[in-house]
Amino acid sequence: MAHEQGGPPSGPGHYFGLLNEIGIIEQLSRTLLEARLPEGLIAPHFTVLNHLTRVGDGRTPLEMARAFQVPKTSMSHTLAGLEKHRLVEMRPNPADKRSKQVWLTDEGRMVREQTIAALAGDLADMSQVLSPQDVGTILPVLTRLRVWLDKRRDSED
């Protein structure tokens, strides 16, 4: 694997190359998102706002930690940041006194919408090099990969 070129794509090297490319894209797109977020917010904050909007707020911190595959301590820290900015509200969970519920504030909803609006232009530019057809082609493949990685992780623990 000292050099990889020529010949059809095969061998472990191409899998490394794929995951490497994915890593760089993740990093660059996260930076892009964070450039569109209000001062003091980072990608995980947005991800949480987005999640609560889509699946409905009132989720518990642990529920969300599992949904995002992050340790609960990390989610705790992210939620503390959102709360400090008054984008979410933590209330006691009536069904379980150990637990909490996370609710979006009006400002939280607004920040999410404004961020999405701010990103619309970037995504439009992106479509010049990545057509909707391209997305349709690669997304199902990537989803298969993600599902496999996900299952694999479960069976490791």
Add this chain to the structure above:
Amino acid sequence: MAHEQGGPPSGPGHYFGLLNEIGIIEQLSRTLLEARLPEGLIAPHFTVLNHLTRVGDGRTPLEMARAFQVPKTSMSHTLAGLEKHRLVEMRPNPADKRSKQVWLTDEGRMVREQTIAALAGDLADMSQVLSPQDVGTILPVLTRLRVWLDKRRDSED
């Protein structure tokens, strides 16, 4: 962070879902890699070892920071870790006294090879859901996306 099942496959949401999926894959595959690395090493360490093997050692730190799209301070930190484990050696750059060159040690090459060997089984499993042809299909598309994000970032600064 990552993780969110993407929204409906249409319009900007489709792009959003793609980047989201990429974020999840990055996170899960990094965790998998790190589970196969010797104690004390993390993904960036392996990435550097791999890079030096592929493109040849004797690269400068800045060259590699650019290749990986990380700040030079981050690369500095990563290289310090590799040096502490004696997996690379930093030597002065004869062509530029401000600069250094990074050389693999024998142990560095060995660690890389052993890690790849440890991953072989995982990649073989992966190839059951992601064929080499799949990789050949999606890799060029992802590379276009990465190149675009890269250029975009340059023009922002």
Add this chain to the structure above:
DNA sequence: TCTAATTAGTTCGATGTCGCACTAAATTGC
């Protein structure tokens, strides 16, 4: 029902990322 085990969340400490400011060396411009 009472004890043991489990679960939700936080605190704390170790470590990673990265921007800012700095030094030393190289390059540019005149």
Add this chain to the structure above:
DNA sequence: GCAATTTAGTGCGACATCGAACTAATTAGA
């Protein structure tokens, strides 16, 4: 050839991630 600018790398500080250990509440089981 020399001052001004740029470039390579590091030190430091702010902040993020995350594992271990802890508290409080719930659930399991005999």
